[in-house]
Amino acid sequence: xxxxxxTSEFYVAVVVLGLFLxxxxxxxxxxxxxxxxxxxxxxxxxxxxxxxxxxVIISGGIDVSFPAVATFSMFCATKILHSMHYEGPVVTAxxxxxxxxxxLGLINAVFISLFRxxxxxxxxxxxxxxxxxxLTFVGSSQINDLPRPFLTFSKEQVFKFTGEGGITVGLPAxxxxxxxxxISVALLLRYTMLGRGIYAxxxxxxxAQRIGFSPVRIxxxxxxxxxxxxxxxxxIHTTMMRNSNPVDLxxxxxxxxxxxxxxxxxxxxxxxTVLGSLLGLVLVITIxxxxxxxxxxxxxxxxxxxxxxxxxxxxxxxxxxxxxxxxKSIVT
Amino acid sequence: MTxxxxxxxxxxxxxxxxxxxxxxxxxxxxxxxxxxxxxLVVFALMAGISPGTFLSLDxxxxxxxxxxxxGIFALxxxxTMISGGIDLSIVGIANLTxxxxxxxxxxxxPAGATAGESLLYMSLGVIxxxxxxxxxxxxxxxxxxxxxxxxxxxxxxxxxxxMGLAIILTKGQAIVGLPDLYTAIGNGSLWxxxxxxxxxxxxxxxxxxxxxxxxxxxxxxxxxxxxxxSLYAGVNNTGVLLGTYAISGILAAIxxxxxxxxxxxxxxxxxxxxxxxxxLVAVMGGVDPKGGFGKVSGIVMAVxxxxxxxxxxxxxxxxxxxxxxMWGIVLLLVMxxxxxxxxxxxxx
Numbered sequence: 001x002x003x004x005x006x007t008s009e010f011y012v013a014v015v016v017l018g019l020f021l022x023x024x025x026x027x028x029x030x031x032x033x034x035x036x037x038x039x040x041x042x043x044x045x046x047x048x049x050x051x052x053x054x055x056v057i058i059s060g061g062i063d064v065s066f067p068a069v070a071t072f073s074m075f076c077a078t079k080i081l082h083s084m085h086y087e088g089p090v091v092t093a094x095x096x097x098x099x100x101x102x103x104l105g106l107i108n109a110v111f112i113s114l115f116r117x118x119x120x121x122x123x124x125x126x127x128x129x130x131x132x133x134x135l136t137f138v139g140s141s142q143i144n145d146l147p148r149p150f151l152t153f154s155k156e157q158v159f160k161f162t163g164e165g166g167i168t169v170g171l172p173a174x175x176x177x178x179x180x181x182x183i184s185v186a187l188l189l190r191y192t193m194l195g196r197g198i199y200a201x202x203x204x205x206x207x208a209q210r211i212g213f214s215p216v217r218i219x220x221x222x223x224x225x226x227x228x229x230x231x232x233x234x235x236i237h238t239t240m241m242r243n244s245n246p247v248d249l250x251x252x253x254x255x256x257x258x259x260x261x262x263x264x265x266x267x268x269x270x271x272x273t274v275l276g277s278l279l280g281l282v283l284v285i286t287i288x289x290x291x292x293x294x295x296x297x298x299x300x301x302x303x304x305x306x307x308x309x310x311x312x313x314x315x316x317x318x319x320x321x322x323x324x325x326x327x328k329s330i331v332t
Numbered sequence: 333m334t335x336x337x338x339x340x341x342x343x344x345x346x347x348x349x350x351x352x353x354x355x356x357x358x359x360x361x362x363x364x365x366x367x368x369x370x371x372l373v374v375f376a377l378m379a380g381i382s383p384g385t386f387l388s389l390d391x392x393x394x395x396x397x398x399x400x401x402x403g404i405f406a407l408x409x410x411x412t413m414i415s416g417g418i419d420l421s422i423v424g425i426a427n428l429t430x431x432x433x434x435x436x437x438x439x440x441x442p443a444g445a446t447a448g449e450s451l452l453y454m455s456l457g458v459i460x461x462x463x464x465x466x467x468x469x470x471x472x473x474x475x476x477x478x479x480x481x482x483x484x485x486x487x488x489x490x491x492x493x494x495m496g497l498a499i500i501l502t503k504g505q506a507i508v509g510l511p512d513l514y515t516a517i518g519n520g521s522l523w524x525x526x527x528x529x530x531x532x533x534x535x536x537x538x539x540x541x542x543x544x545x546x547x548x549x550x551x552x553x554x555x556x557x558x559x560x561x562s563l564y565a566g567v568n569n570t571g572v573l574l575g576t577y578a579i580s581g582i583l584a585a586i587x588x589x590x591x592x593x594x595x596x597x598x599x600x601x602x603x604x605x606x607x608x609x610x611x612l613v614a615v616m617g618g619v620d621p622k623g624g625f626g627k628v629s630g631i632v633m634a635v636x637x638x639x640x641x642x643x644x645x646x647x648x649x650x651x652x653x654x655x656x657x658m659w660g661i662v663l664l665l666v667m668x669x670x671x672x673x674x675x676x677x678x679x680x
Contacts, residue, residue: 129656308489
């Protein structure tokens with residue numbers, strides 16, 4: 001019990017619960033099924049992005065290119081299938097988009113692991129490169145008449161619920177994909193040697209190498225996996241929006257990284273959990289969607305999120321500083 | 333090995349005869365030579381591709397109005413990168429300060445004010461902007477040093493915070509209607525030098541003096557190379573970092589003031605792509621993103637190179653998206669080249 005109280009997940013969970021209570025007490029519309037389903041729905045795509053950002057940060061890097069990768073993959077995949085007048089199963093679309101993402105992830109991996117360049121600057125560069133290439137050479141206007149399998153998939157719903165007034169609310173089937181991704185990432189990090197390697201690399205690259213992990217291989221795995229997942233998230237976004245827009249997702253990276261860091265993942269690498277990151281995302285999405293319910297004008301959003309990043313990371317950094325100070329006093 | 337009594341004098345090394353030769357005044361390190369070569373090649377290339385539009389007085393004067401802003405941003409980025417950090421909030425600071433300056437000027441300058449009166453209120457606006465810029469920088473420095481948040485995260489957060497504040501202050505609207513005198517000065521020229529270029533030159537000189545002629549520069553470089561070592565060498569790490577982020581904030585405020593003069597308006601979300609360009613220029617100019625090394629001359633050459641490239645591409649009528657694509661490729665290429673040559677240098 002005491003151990004649980006000390007984790008950052010616990011603090012984030014307390015903050016989230018507190019926020020829920022405050023918003024719910026101010027506006028009863030918050031606890032309606034429609035609103036809660038809305039919150040979950042708006043977390044489907046970011047949920048996968050959060051897994052991407054978390055994996056990279058645990059491995060000791062930082063990736064700002066995943067929205068560009070997602071956009072590139074989904075738009076190219078849509079364009080290819082659109083021009084083929086594709087009618088087969090929708091799985092192909094996800095797979096194609098994922099593969100394109102994997103290719104782009106490999107480009108990141110080459111620069112980061114073979115040339116040993118700083119991850120932030122590499123991904124800033126590739127992000128600009130990917131979106132520039134997409135908008136110049138592939139197309140810059142959105143595709144509205146998606147292939148039919150996309151549309152049938154977008155209409156499938158799970159967890160249907162008929163509320164008062166006979167309005168049926170439900171979640172898009174895509175929520176199952178996010179669910180699957182989250183579970184797989186959790187299993188990967190917890191129960192596989194590769195997962196432990198990701199933590200080890202982020203904790204201390206030299207030690208990780210000495211005990212037999214290959215940093216190059218791990219980095220290649222992480223960045224290509226993240227590319228693949230980003231591609232899939234992009235395709236989910238397309239099916240949910242029912243159009244393919246090459247500028248939609250750009251600029252969401254900072255919010256996602258903020259969510260991951262708020263959830264207790266240390267930006268210096270080596271620490272972080274799936275549960276914490278998801279709680280961080282819940283926090284950010286709740287704030288984003290609920291300022292209006294609280295009666296705060298929407299132009300406060302950016303400020304509130306900035307303040308949240310500073311306070312959240314500040315508390316975490318302060319704790320680390322204090323624990324280091326405590327350790328020192330034992331030594332001397 | 334003292335020789336107090338004059339016996340056994342140490343052989344005096346002959347005065348380097350090259351002191352008076354040109355060699356002394358040429359750049360000494362490979363990075364600078366490489367950068368100047370790249371600059372010349374890009375210039376020649378662009379001049380060769382479109383001599384009519386690129387090599388005209390019009391094109392040069394429009395360039396002289398364009399590059400100062402991202403040049404000043406790059407100087408700010410360079411300082412924080414030398415310290416081993418990064419400042420992603422510079423564009424946020426510039427937007428916030430430009431809004432402060434613009435609202436002070438618009439609110440205070442009465443209709444039909446004399447030149448003297450407008451000048452007074454204009455300087456009030458400018459001072460307010462510089463003070464706010466410094467305060468923003470100090471906030472960054474405080475969070476980095478006292479609380480211990482990594483610079484990327486601090487400035488990621490404050491970028492949102494400053495832009496958010498700017499949006500709150502303006503409710504998302506642009507501020508227009510600045511005093512004519514201000515825009516006239518901002519878009520004017522002193523003799524033949526455009527005022528933005530003059531501001532850039534002042535920033536260059538200031539940063540150069542700071543890095544090269546003051547102990548602050550040496551301390552900053554030591555701190556960036558190895559913070560623990562510099563702490564034990566007696567450097568006040570906290571003070572140096574606070575100063576660095578404060579100066580970065582002031583430089584960002586100057587860039588904001590130039591932007592206001594050029595666009596004749598202040599907006600909360602102006603020019604976010606400047607962040608990538610500032611990093612690009614800094615890295616191209618030989619600043620080590622891991623900290624410890626960077627030169628003003630490198631920045632100047634990198635700024636000019638990018639401007640030649642940009643203007644040349646404009647003359648070819650390629651779109652902005654293609655430029656984004658180019659910036660990404662150039663950034664990665666330059667970093668790979670720098671990294672390769674650095675690694676070779678350290679091996680010997």
